[in-house]
Amino acid sequence: MAEIVLDHVTKRYPDGFEAVKGMSLDIQDGEFMILVGPSGCGKSTALRMIAGLEDITDGQLRIGDEVVNDKAPRDRDIAMVFQNYALYPHMTVRENMGFALKLAKVDKGEIDKRVGEAARLLDLEAHLDRKPANLSGGQRQRVAMGRAIVRDPQAFLMDEPLSNLDAKLRVQTRAQVSQLQDRLGTTMVYVTHDQTEAMTLGDRIAVMRAGVLQQVGTPAELYENPVNLFVAGFIGSPAMNFMPAHVEGDVVKLPMVDAPLPRDAIERIGDAREGLIAGIRPEAFEDAGLVGEKLNEGVTFRTKIDLVESLGSELYVHFSLDHEGVESQELQELAQDAGTADVPGGGAGVVVARLDAASGVKQGQEHELWLDTSKLYFFKQDGSAAVTAAQLSAARS
16 A cells, blocks of 8 residues: 655646646645546546656656656556456456456465466355456456456556446446455545536545546545535536525525525625625425425525426426526536536526435426525635535625
8 A cells, every 4th residue: 555645736738738736735644636637637547647648848747755757657566447448358267357466476376376366355256267248347357456456556547447348337436446446555546527426435635626626625624614616516416506696684585485584694895795606506496385494594485397207215396587697617618527517507596406316396386495595605706616515604604
């Protein structure tokens, strides 16, 4: 195991493009660190620099106590698992898992021992004599992981290893990866585009945007206290709703309702009362008829329901607001990444609420909804956070 430290690491290509810009990140010994962000944000480039597959233009990279900028990949004592399983089709599972050890001229008895241990850990014992063509996608990915495990490296690097699996298998394999890291206790750096994957796997998450590290924290920290508009919009599923807002006195005016705010929250907002962007997570809403004693802790409003999606245990309710929209480079990037930028309307003005399955809400009809005003987020037009949900909650209490 080893600590991995990126100290102002930059990757600049010959044409001047900077894929990673001055990235500083301390990955602790035995930690499961997730690098997440939209396509092209630099997360895979950062991982490849750790692996030695990309040269570092500026800055310093340390694995353990050693600077490894100029070390070849084979000398860094790391193991990498790629999106493509990269298994040898003519070899059995046993041979694939032990191939790197065989090249290193490790004793056959030791190879068999390590392969056997890894196979037990990954539930592959019954498949050791089969070839990759006779395995499912999840089994092939476990073989690729086993090939990394037998080397007993200082750190595991994983580049979107589950992206080729179907949805159900991804959930199953995701749990296995988490259990595996917990058992091995080895430092792991894991790249993914899937923020749900990031939230359920990592000890900490590093969110990247356009080569720049935006925020590092536990899943709960990123969810509850995003430092800027981009992190707020990227973390959470369904995504946070954004709408224009401005403050008059102790009331914030939202497109669907005027909501009173505590004096302390107003003071935190300061002079930036016009041109604010309000962020509301879907779970901040509820059917007003189901709130009970908490009704006075928020505000209610009536709206026409455009769409109801039932997930069994909960409902996703869509409704539209008539407002001038919000302009932000961060929101444009998030829309492009989500594939909604070119959709007519781009989802502007559409709000998603997550309600209890017991709600009697009906598609095409008006219904009274409740908004928890302690869970409002506010951002300035430049994307910087003005007031966090935690601050609002503290102010209310």
